[in-house]
Amino acid sequence: MILDARNSAVELNRRTPILIIGGGVAGITLARKLARHTRVTVLEAGGFEPEADVQSIYEGEAVGLPYSLTATRLRFLGGTSNHWGGWCGRFDDLDFRVRDWVPHSGWPIESSDIAPYYAEAADLLDLGRAEFSPAALTDDPRLAAFTANPWLDHRAFRFSLPVTRFGAKYRGELEASDTIELLLHANATELRMDEAGGRIAEVRVRTLDGRRGTIRAGTVILCCGAIENARLLLASRNQVDHGVGNAHDRVGRFFMEHPHVNLMDLLPRDMDWCYGQMALRKDGDHWFGFGLTLNEEVMRADRCLNLTAHFMNRECQAGETVTVSAMFEQAPNPDSRVTLSDAVDALGLPRVRLDWQLTELDRHSFRRAAQRIAGALGSIGLGRVRVGAWAGDDPPERIGYGSHHMGTTRMAASPRDGVVDADCRVHGLDNLYVAGSSVYATGGPINPTFTLTSLALRLADHLQGRTTGP
Numbered sequence: 001m002i003l004d005a006r007n008s009a010v011e012l013n014r015r016t017p018i019l020i021i022g023g024g025v026a027g028i029t030l031a032r033k034l035a036r037h038t039r040v041t042v043l044e045a046g047g048f049e050p051e052a053d054v055q056s057i058y059e060g061e062a063v064g065l066p067y068s069l070t071a072t073r074l075r076f077l078g079g080t081s082n083h084w085g086g087w088c089g090r091f092d093d094l095d096f097r098v099r100d101w102v103p104h105s106g107w108p109i110e111s112s113d114i115a116p117y118y119a120e121a122a123d124l125l126d127l128g129r130a131e132f133s134p135a136a137l138t139d140d141p142r143l144a145a146f147t148a149n150p151w152l153d154h155r156a157f158r159f160s161l162p163v164t165r166f167g168a169k170y171r172g173e174l175e176a177s178d179t180i181e182l183l184l185h186a187n188a189t190e191l192r193m194d195e196a197g198g199r200i201a202e203v204r205v206r207t208l209d210g211r212r213g214t215i216r217a218g219t220v221i222l223c224c225g226a227i228e229n230a231r232l233l234l235a236s237r238n239q240v241d242h243g244v245g246n247a248h249d250r251v252g253r254f255f256m257e258h259p260h261v262n263l264m265d266l267l268p269r270d271m272d273w274c275y276g277q278m279a280l281r282k283d284g285d286h287w288f289g290f291g292l293t294l295n296e297e298v299m300r301a302d303r304c305l306n307l308t309a310h311f312m313n314r315e316c317q318a319g320e321t322v323t324v325s326a327m328f329e330q331a332p333n334p335d336s337r338v339t340l341s342d343a344v345d346a347l348g349l350p351r352v353r354l355d356w357q358l359t360e361l362d363r364h365s366f367r368r369a370a371q372r373i374a375g376a377l378g379s380i381g382l383g384r385v386r387v388g389a390w391a392g393d394d395p396p397e398r399i400g401y402g403s404h405h406m407g408t409t410r411m412a413a414s415p416r417d418g419v420v421d422a423d424c425r426v427h428g429l430d431n432l433y434v435a436g437s438s439v440y441a442t443g444g445p446i447n448p449t450f451t452l453t454s455l456a457l458r459l460a461d462h463l464q465g466r467t468t469g470p
């Protein structure tokens with residue numbers, strides 16, 4: 001059932017076994033799975049379509065590297081899936097491990113902990129199947145020359161088709177559901193703990209036209225996207241100055257993106273090889289493509305971060321140059337962070353202040369990867385390469401980003417190192433969980449949504465049977 005919280009006939013003081021805050025990818029994934037066994041309430045800040053006053057809640061300050069807080073997320077049913085590109089890939093095993101050259105690396109789970117959810121996630125995201133192994137997907141001989149090189153590896157991407165807009169796709173199912181009640185235009189504005197401070201007792205709700213309510217829930221799951229998850233925890237400071245779940249000052253820290261850098265221009269000797277690298281291919285009805293990466297031994301030897309490089313201009317003709325661009329993993333950095341601004345929004349909540357920062361390890365990785373990949377392409381005999389002048393010395397002039405927000409409630413075994421535990425439960429609180437890429441301890445060199453969907457499905461399994469009251 002879908003209700004509009006602005007409607008005065010809709011009661012905003014409610015009780016529910018499970019409260020999901022946010023009706024985007026993570027929230028809808030969890031609601032659909034949990035609702036097979038229990039009643040679920042979902043709070044969604046927006047309606048069915050974008051609305052200017054709703055979207056303006058996402059405005060804030062970017063005080064670090066230039067960043068748009070509004071263009072990179074959407075506040076209505078389906079969330080940012082309303083304009084995501086549908087690129088999906090899986091993390092490498094390496095991405096979960098502690099790497100001695102990457103400070104703060106390592107998750108308290110391994111890739112094998114979420115791999116059982118890949119098929120279900122691929123189904124939800126309309127990927128056809130969860131096959132990401134380049135060798136299983138093609139035997140095109142034009143690709144073999146790249147991976148015969150001792151430094152290079154391939155990774156595969158699959159594309160969501162038709163690209164999954166979670167609100168549009170699942171609206172009918174949500175409307176028809178007997179076990180899901182979805183409240184539109186319902187903004188969670190505060191998490192309130194019980195007297196002992198060990199549980200979330202209630203969640204305050206507001207509409208932009210001033211209706212208010214209090215929801216008491218057995219279990220609360222934050223699914224607001226990585227910036228808002230941190231903001232809501234930090235802004236819930238009426239009972240504790242530092243905000244909920246933030247006893248060790250970890251909430252909002254370790255904000256990560258995927259820095260995008262143009263590594264070099266390539267003037268190919270043999271276009272056919274380039275087309276082999278650039279081509280989008282079909283696996284049944286679904287499309288996939290490849291990116292290049294450095295293998296693990298090279299990353300270890302160079303002490304650099306993980307990356308995915310793409311040959312960009314798919315339409316390019318003989319005689320034209322191809323731009324080789326890379327999407328990098330960002331080094332986890334406690335000083336790259338989300339905090340609260342002094343300005344307040346129309347709900348009375350402090351706006352967000354984002355300080356996106358890179359480290360010397362990021363810049364070293366850009367330079368080293370450019371040199372390695374240029375060397376590898378040269379030794380394959382693919383053509384002439386011109387690496388940006390920065391690769392020897394200065395940082396690149398322009399660093400792009402993927403609109404991927406990660407890390408602000410990172411997963412760690414200890415509350416001193418992170419906000420949630422291996423089950424995505426907020427350390428120190430019995431009934432508060434977080435879903436979405438804010439739990440990422442490291443961001444991998446891959447678009448985040450496939451992994452966050454898999455983690456949300458895993459969380460639903462964890463919660464199954466654990467939910468009580470109120």
Ligand SMILES: Cc1cc2nc3c(=O)[nH]c(=O)nc-3n(C[C@H](O)[C@H](O)[C@H](O)COP(=O)(O)OP(=O)(O)OC[C@H]3O[C@@H](n4cnc5c(N)ncnc54)[C@H](O)[C@@H]3O)c2cc1C
Nearest residue numbers: 022024025026045075079080085086087188403436447449
């Ligand atoms: C232009 C663009 C292209 C992208 N392309 C890709 C891609 O190709 N591949 C990929 O993997 N990822 C891509 N992404 C990222 C992808 O969209 C996100 O990873 C994904 O949407 C995150 O899902 P989520 O559920 O965590 O957050 P969201 O989808 O943002 O959902 C959060 C929901 O919570 C609601 N909400 C927020 N605060 C509150 C509150 N206080 N109370 C109630 N509700 C609230 C919001 O309205 C929203 O519906 C792209 C992003 C952008 C901007």
